[in-house]
Amino acid sequence: MSNSVLSIEDLVVEPVSGGRPVVDGISISVERGEVLALIGASGSGKTTLALTALGHLRPGLRIRRGSVTLDGTEMLRAAPQTLRSLRGRTIAYIAQSAAAAFNPRLRLDAQVTEVSRVHNTRPYKEALQAAHRLYGRLDLPNPEVVGGRFPHQVSGGQLQRFMIAMGLQESPLLLVCDEPTSALDVTTQVEVLRALKQGIADNNTAALFVSHDLAVVSQIATKIAVLRAGRVIEFGTAREILDSPREAYTRELVAASKHMTIGSAGAGHIIAPSPSHAATPLLTVEKVVAGFGKVTDGAPAVTTLSDISLKLHKGEVVGVIGESGSGKSTLARVIAGLHPAAQGKIYMDGKNLADTVERRTVSERQRIQLVFQMADTALNQKHSVGRILGRVLKFFHGTSGRAREARVAELLKMVQLPPEYANRLPSQLSGGEKQRVNLARALAAEPEILICDEITSALDTIVAESIIQLVEDLSKKLRLGIIFISHDLATVSTLAQEVTVLRHGRIVESGPTQIVLSSPKDPYTQLLVSSVPQARPGWLEEAIATRNRLRHALETDVLTPVSVSEGSRSTLAVSS
Amino acid sequence: MLDAAVVHRREMKLTLWISMFIIGLCTLVAIFSPWIMPHDPTEFVTDEPFGSPQVGIWLGSDYLGRDLFSRLIDGTRTTLVMALAATALAHLLGDTLGLLAALRGGWVDAVISRVADLILSLPKIIVGLVVVAALGPSIVVIVILAAIVYAAGVFRIARALGSDLVNMDFIKVAKSRGEGTGWILFAEILPHVAQPLAADFAIRMSFAILFMSSLSFLGLGVQPPLADWGGLVRENLGGLAAGSLVPIFPAIAIAVTSVALNLFVDSLDEHQRKQKGTR
Numbered sequence: 001m002s003n004s005v006l007s008i009e010d011l012v013v014e015p016v017s018g019g020r021p022v023v024d025g026i027s028i029s030v031e032r033g034e035v036l037a038l039i040g041a042s043g044s045g046k047t048t049l050a051l052t053a054l055g056h057l058r059p060g061l062r063i064r065r066g067s068v069t070l071d072g073t074e075m076l077r078a079a080p081q082t083l084r085s086l087r088g089r090t091i092a093y094i095a096q097s098a099a100a101a102f103n104p105r106l107r108l109d110a111q112v113t114e115v116s117r118v119h120n121t122r123p124y125k126e127a128l129q130a131a132h133r134l135y136g137r138l139d140l141p142n143p144e145v146v147g148g149r150f151p152h153q154v155s156g157g158q159l160q161r162f163m164i165a166m167g168l169q170e171s172p173l174l175l176v177c178d179e180p181t182s183a184l185d186v187t188t189q190v191e192v193l194r195a196l197k198q199g200i201a202d203n204n205t206a207a208l209f210v211s212h213d214l215a216v217v218s219q220i221a222t223k224i225a226v227l228r229a230g231r232v233i234e235f236g237t238a239r240e241i242l243d244s245p246r247e248a249y250t251r252e253l254v255a256a257s258k259h260m261t262i263g264s265a266g267a268g269h270i271i272a273p274s275p276s277h278a279a280t281p282l283l284t285v286e287k288v289v290a291g292f293g294k295v296t297d298g299a300p301a302v303t304t305l306s307d308i309s310l311k312l313h314k315g316e317v318v319g320v321i322g323e324s325g326s327g328k329s330t331l332a333r334v335i336a337g338l339h340p341a342a343q344g345k346i347y348m349d350g351k352n353l354a355d356t357v358e359r360r361t362v363s364e365r366q367r368i369q370l371v372f373q374m375a376d377t378a379l380n381q382k383h384s385v386g387r388i389l390g391r392v393l394k395f396f397h398g399t400s401g402r403a404r405e406a407r408v409a410e411l412l413k414m415v416q417l418p419p420e421y422a423n424r425l426p427s428q429l430s431g432g433e434k435q436r437v438n439l440a441r442a443l444a445a446e447p448e449i450l451i452c453d454e455i456t457s458a459l460d461t462i463v464a465e466s467i468i469q470l471v472e473d474l475s476k477k478l479r480l481g482i483i484f485i486s487h488d489l490a491t492v493s494t495l496a497q498e499v500t501v502l503r504h505g506r507i508v509e510s511g512p513t514q515i516v517l518s519s520p521k522d523p524y525t526q527l528l529v530s531s532v533p534q535a536r537p538g539w540l541e542e543a544i545a546t547r548n549r550l551r552h553a554l555e556t557d558v559l560t561p562v563s564v565s566e567g568s569r570s571t572l573a574v575s576s
Numbered sequence: 577m578l579d580a581a582v583v584h585r586r587e588m589k590l591t592l593w594i595s596m597f598i599i600g601l602c603t604l605v606a607i608f609s610p611w612i613m614p615h616d617p618t619e620f621v622t623d624e625p626f627g628s629p630q631v632g633i634w635l636g637s638d639y640l641g642r643d644l645f646s647r648l649i650d651g652t653r654t655t656l657v658m659a660l661a662a663t664a665l666a667h668l669l670g671d672t673l674g675l676l677a678a679l680r681g682g683w684v685d686a687v688i689s690r691v692a693d694l695i696l697s698l699p700k701i702i703v704g705l706v707v708v709a710a711l712g713p714s715i716v717v718i719v720i721l722a723a724i725v726y727a728a729g730v731f732r733i734a735r736a737l738g739s740d741l742v743n744m745d746f747i748k749v750a751k752s753r754g755e756g757t758g759w760i761l762f763a764e765i766l767p768h769v770a771q772p773l774a775a776d777f778a779i780r781m782s783f784a785i786l787f788m789s790s791l792s793f794l795g796l797g798v799q800p801p802l803a804d805w806g807g808l809v810r811e812n813l814g815g816l817a818a819g820s821l822v823p824i825f826p827a828i829a830i831a832v833t834s835v836a837l838n839l840f841v842d843s844l845d846e847h848q849r850k851q852k853g854t855r
Contacts, residue, residue, distance in 0.1 A: 336752050357752050365754045378745035382767035395753055441749070 004029040005173045005206040006053050011066030013048055013057065013230075022048045022061060024230035030174065035200060035207040037217040037238070039253070040227035041460040042431065049227070050176050050210045052076065054091055055083045071173055088115040092167035094196075096179040098159040102151040109147030112166045121170060134165040137202060138195040156324075157188035161195045168199050175200065175207040181216060185323035185487055186531040190543045193219055197540065212460050214257040215533035218242055219540040226250050242535055256461045257535040280350045282481040283335070283368075283449055285310040288344030290327075290334050291505075298343040304330045305505045308344070311498075312449065315479040317472075319496030319513060321489055321528065327505035328485045329373075332453040335483065336370040348449070366396045369442035373454035375434035379426040385412070385437050386422030392444040407444075415440045415470060432463035439470065443478075450475075451483045456491055468495060489532050493517050501525050523553035592843035598836035606653040615643040617650040618801050626812075626820035635825050638812050644822050647808060651826060655804040658719055659784040665723035666730050666784075667777055673727070674734025675761045675769070679742050688731065695728035700787060701794070708796040715798055718791060722784050733776055737769040775841045782837035789830050805830045 007029035014021040023045045030036045038046040048058065052068045055075035068075040071090055073082065087093075092115075095101045102111055109128060116127035128147075135143035138161045151159055160180065167175055180196060181189040197220050200207050211217045217224060217238070224241045226234040226249065234247045245251045288308045293301025304327040312318050322328040333339035335346060337357035346353045348367065354360045372378035379388060389408045393399040399407055409419035415436040426434055435455060442450055452471065456464035472495055475482050486492050492499055493513055500510040501524070509522040520526045530546035533539065605612065614632060615621055620641045627637035635644040677685040704721060711717045741747065742765070750760050789806030791797040798804055803811060808826035815822045 333748075338748055338752055357754060360754075362754060365752065370749070370752055372745040372749065374745060378749055380746040380764055380767075383763075392753065395755070445753075 003031045005032055005071055006030045006208070007069045008049070008052065009067050009069075011049070011052065011068060012064040013045070013052065013061050014064050016060055016062050021064070021230050023052070025066075026227075026230070026232050028225060028232065028235075030206045030208060032173070032206050033201075033204045034223065035209055035221045037209045037211060037221035037224045038227055039211055039214060039217055039224060041212060041462065043229075044227040045230040046210045046227045047178055050178060050208050053174065053176055053208060054087060054093055085119070088172070089119045089121070089170045090172055091174045091176065092170070092172040094163055094167045094175065094177040094180045097183055098163045099151070099156070101163055102159065104151050107148055107150055108154070108162050111151075112147060112162060112169055115166065115169050119170065127169070131165060131169060134168055134199075135162075137198060138165055139191070139198075140165075155188075157184060157191050160184060160188075160192045164192070164196055164199055168203060168205070171203050171205070173206060175205050176210075177207060178210045179212070180209075182211065182213065186489070186533070187323065187527055187547075189216070189533070190531045190540070190547060193540055194544055196220065213533065214242075214253050214461070215535040215539075218535045218537060219533070226253065238537065242537075252462060254535065256465045279313070281311040281347075282314050282316075282349065283310075283312040283483075284345075284347040284350075285331075285335065286345045286347065288331075288334055288341045288346070290330055290339060290341045290344075295342045300342045303342075303505060305334070305341075308502075308505075308507060310483075310500060310510075312481045312483060314448070314481055315475065316498065317475055317482045317484055317496045319492035319499040320483060320485045320502060321487065321492055321499060322485075322502035323487050323528075325504070326502040328487075328502050329453055330505075331502070332370060332451045332483070332485055335449075335451055336368060337365070338370075362396070366445045367448045368451065369445050369447035369449070370451045371438055371442045371453065371455050374458055375426070375431070375438040376458075378438050379434060379441075381426050383425075384422065385424050385426070385429075388426075388437065388441055389422070389444050392441055396445050411440045411444055414443060414474070430463075431459055432467065435459060435463075435467055436470070439467075439474075443474070447480065449481045449483070451485070453485045454487065457486065457488065464491070471495065489517065489528055501528065523550045526550055527554060589843075589847070591839050592847055595836040595840035595843060598832060599840060602652060602656060602833055602836075605649055606656040609649045609653045613646040613649050615646040617642065617647045619643070619646075626815045626818055626822055636820065636822055638808075638822055639814060644808075644812075644825060647803060648805075648825060648829065650802075651804050651808050652829070654798060654802060655785060655788070655806075655829075658715060658722075658788055658798075658804065659781050662719045662722035662726065662784045662788070663777060663781040665719065666726035666780060667773065669723065669727040670730025671734045671766075671773060672761070674731040674736075675738040675765055676757070677731070678735045678738030679747075679757065679760060679765070681742075685735075689735070692728040692731045695725060696732075700725050701790060704787075704791050704796055705794070708791070713796055713799055718788060718797060722787055725787070726780055726784060730773075730776065730780060734769065734773060737772055738765055741765050741768055775845065778837045778841045782834040785830060785834055785837075 009027045011023050011026050012021050013023040026049060028036065038050060040046045048061065051057070053070060053075065055068070055078055057063065063076055070086065073086065075083070078086075102108070109131060112131045112134075113124065113127040116122055116130070117124065121127070122130075131147060132143045135146060140146050140158060140161055146154070154162070164180070177196065181192050184192060193216065199205075200220075209217060209221055221238045224236065224238050225232045226241065226247065228249055234241065234245065234250045241250060242254060245254050286309055288305060289298065289300070289303065290305040291300030291303040308331060310318065310320075320328050320331060330339060334341050337353070337355065337360055340355040346355070348364065353364060357365060386405075386408050389411055390404050393404050393407055405422070408422050412419050412421055417433060417436055417440070421429070421433070421437075426437065429437065438455070455471075456467050459467060468491055471482065471484070474480065482495075484492060484495050496513050498511065499513040499516050501508050501516070501522070503524050509516055509520065509525045516525065517529055520529050527547060527550050530543050621627075621633055621643045622637040622641040625637070625639045625641055627633065627641060629636040633643050633645070635648065638644050638647060673688050677688045703725065707721050708717065747760060747764060750764050755764075785805075788797060788804065789809070792804050792806030793810045795810060797807055800807070800811070805826040809823050809830075812820070812823040
């Protein structure tokens with residue numbers, strides 16, 4: 001007890017308006033040098049719990065009972081001045097989105113050293129030196145000068161590391177990390193995880209690590225608490241949880257994270273290369289070039305896709321893998337006719353497709369359906385599920401009245417939702433349910449080609465897996481041709497027969513999934529494959545080793561991508 | 577501290593009730609004016625101009641000896657109906673064009689936006705003067721004039737609200753399905769922007785009342801014997817020198833109604849935000 005930096009006892013947090021407690025009688029403690037992971041799906045109360053350590057409660061919530069003690073101070077009843085003196089110095093917070101956490105108008109140095117200035121712990125010069133030492137330890141390039149940049153002048157992964165530096169600046173006793181890598185690409189995630197692990201170890205800091213991803217957690221946590229509906233349902237060391245989970249929910253989590261590992265489950269699914277290769281492909285993308293800005297001689301001002309070719313057959317799933325900025329969403333929009341290509345052609349059944357939706361026929365539009373990543377924005381929040389689906393039926397098939405109601409119910413059943421959901425608004429659905437409606441809308445058109453653009457990346461692991469299962473069932477049952485776009489290799493490997501890897505708008509490798517992912521030829525594919533988190537201790541170190549080996553072959557710029565090719569800026573990033 | 581907050585909340589509620597009462601009263605008066613006027617608004621009730629208030633002639637008589645109370649009631653109808661018509665027209669025009677400009681972008685947006693800029697850059701009263709001089713002071717001309725003048729402001733708001741939405745994925749979904757512009761504007765976008773536009777409607781109506789009253793005050797509005805509130809102020813302005821309070825009453829009506837419309841929108845907004853916050 002006396003050793004623990006943070007101890008939370010019998011904490012109950014409930015909404016002011018009443019209803020189910022968000023945190024329901026949780027007791028945990030963290031000791032020096034220990035990393036306690038809080039893992040659970042969204043809505044499990046993990047973030048609310050972690051934030052009480054900072055003495056923070058979201059508006060609309062209140063404490064019913066319990067205590068949160070940080071280094072001898074009761075945080076829930078502490079005066080605002082006390083909280084201010086502790087925050088940043090004794091306890092620090094690392095948020096999910098570094099981009100939102102930094103002030104875009106202040107230089108990074110100023111923001112990292114701000115905590116020293118606020119608490120008046122040391123002169124600016126010393127604080128700056130401390131910050132520069134931290135940059136070095138976190139593997140940021142040119143630690144002496146990089147802090148002179150503004151937040152937008154460094155890459156996403158670098159910015160996340162600056163946030164870690166900000167958290168560690170005053171060597172706090174406890175670090176609260178809220179999904180610090182969830183918004184990052186896999187290759188960037190590896191860097192940030194390593195930096196975080198290093199930082200925690202160097203300072204012998206205690207940490208609370210909130211995440212939904214067991215594979216990530218298992219690299220960094222010493223202990224894991226599994227949360228569900230505001231309760232800790234299982235608690236143990238990382239090894240115990242991974243090797244011998246007791247609760248059914250934990251087993252499901254572990255299974256999902258294992259399933260997400262390339263090759264393990266994928267092997268069973270991967271059938272022989274598509275049966276109908278001799279026939280005319282359902283969809284052919286031929287040498288497509290696309291981008292933004294004025295097109296001169298077939299080349300747009302900013303090129304996001306160049307020389308992309310792709311074939312899709314009936315009943316086949318083609319995976320397109322790429323990280324943010326690789327142009328994969330542009331490809332989806334080019335095929336759907338929402339973004340005209342500057343060059344190249346798209347054929348459906350051997351027939352040339354017009355490059356904009358307006359110039360395609362109704363039947364061409366009906367046969368190609370796009371499923372967007374964010375169901376939140378892809379569904380009109382003011383329309384009921386029934387209206388959303390019904391409109392598509394009316395539009396393409398002229399279905400109305402009773403027949404339409406029946407078909408809506410049928411579609412909901414197809415995506416495993418109860419028929420009553422027709423009367424609900426999207427805001428009354430969970431994230432997974434929304435994504436199912438999103439899928440049902442595409443299916444309502446009775447398409448032959450389905451383009452799925454990152455449809456699982458906004459979802460929790462278990463929910464994402466059920467959506468993938470659904471897509472797989474549908475592709476078999478309806479014999480759809482599916483283009484499955486994702487940054488997540490593991491997901492693609494369980495679904496796709498053929499895979500295409502995109503990097504900076506170009507295809508670096510393509511072929512049958514099993515061959516490409518089990519023996520990748522291109523160094524970038526190798527890097528991607530090695531960066532997929534695996535739920536076993538030691539994976540992070542292996543990934544770092546692979547990365548170092550590949551660094552040379554990848555001309556370094558991949559590891560710290562630079563968005564704008566401006567002289568001074570790129571020299572900085574490349575020299576890492 | 578806590579008490580102050582509670583009092584503040586009660587005050588907000590009170591302003592909502594007061595503003596709703598005033599707007600409701602004006603509406604009822606406008607609807608039932610022929611039945612509640614004690615006298616015909618053109619009938620001479622006293623022998624002398626600016627007669628003092630007495631039983632039956634509650635606010636005194638105007639510059640020709642007509643019952644001011646009845647003329648005020650009749651003017652309420654004229655004022656509100658014209659303002660309502662102008663605002664409705666301004667919104668019909670401004671909302672449609674604003675959302676269209678947001679959705680289409682490109683030259684459509686550029687052309688409509690520049691026209692709106694042009695209208696907004698001109699002084700309203702001077703434009704009114706020129707238009708009325710050219711086309712004559714008929715009710716239709718004045719209403720259409722006010723509608724066009726205010727449509728530019730409505731357009732800007734609708735366009736800004738729409739711009740936040742047109743890049744949402746559900747619009748892309750509708751486009752990729754091949755939905756027509758009408759469906760996208762009115763079925764997909766409008767429900768999201770209806771609430772702020774409705775708030776704008778109330779405020780815009782108070783502007784319209786002020787604008788048309790100003791025109792009438794300058795003698796460019798509806799012509800005698802018909803008179804709106806602004807016209808009543810103008811007619812009886814001479815009374816001020818004679819010590820009569822007659823021109824004050826229509827002026828108060830203009831002020832109170834405009835303030836009530838603004839308060840209504842403000843306190844309704846506050847009220848809704850509070851409800852959302854506590855839920």
